[in-house]
Amino acid sequence: MRVMVMVKATEVTERGGPIDPAGLEAMSRFNEELAQAGKLVALGGLTPTSNGKRVAVDGERRIVTDGPFTETKELVAGFMILEVESMEEAMDWVLRAPNCSPVRTEIEVRPLMGMAEFEAVQNAQTKVIRERMRERLNGS
Template identity: 50%
Template sequence: MRVMVIVKATADSEKGFVQSPENMALMEAMGKFNQELEKAGILRDGDGLKPTSEGRRVAFDGAARTARKGPFAPAGEQIAGFWLWEVKDMDEAVSWVKRCPNPMPGPSEIEIRPLYELSDLTGEAG
C-alpha cells in the first residue's frame, strides 16, 4: 500500500528555514530517520516545502482561472513536507511515523493518507 505522509506546517515552518544549531540538529535527526526508511525499503520519495509565502494557488471556476500569491493561512492547515512510502498497511505507517523525530521545534502533526491504487478505481485486482 502506498501512503503519503504529510508533515503539517506550523507558524515556525511558515517563517522559512533558518540555520541554527537546533535546526541543524533536527535536519541531522531527520536525515538519519530517512536512512532508516531507505534501509527498510519503505521510502519512495520525500522532501520539505518552502513556506506558503513563496507559493501560488490557482482557483478554478468553470473556464476561469485565478492565481493568487501566498501566504496561505492557517499554518496548521498547510503542508511543510511529505514522504511517499510503500508499506504493508496503515498500522505499519503509523508505527514508522511514531519513530519519526518531531519535525518542528514545537508541537506538530503528521497526517497519513493512502493513495488510490488502480484497483480502487477500476474494481480490478492490482
C-alpha cells in the first residue's frame, strides 16, 4: 500500500526562515534509509503559502485566492509517499523520523486511494482514459 506522510506547516515554515543544517542532515540520512529499504516513492517540501494560490470550485465557477493563508494548522509544509505493507509499518517509519523543527510539528499519515477504489464506478470510456494515463505515468 502507498501512504502519504504530510508534515503540517508551522509559523516557522510559513515565515520561510532558514533551514537548520543539522536538521537537514538528519532528515537526509533518514530519507536515504527509507530509499535503501525500498520504501520511499517521492518526497518534497513546499514553500510558504505566500507563494501559493487556492482555487475554490463551485460548479462551473472558479475563484482564485492569493496566499498567504492564515490557518497554518491546516497547511502542509512537506510530504513523503511511502510504499509499505501496512499502516503499522508506515507508523513505524514515521515514528523514527527526526524532528527538524524548533517548534511542535504534526505529521498526518493517510493511505492513498488506488485504481481499485475507482474501478467500481468507472464506465467503458473512463476505463480507456485511465489505461492511457497509467501507460503515460509508467513511461510506456
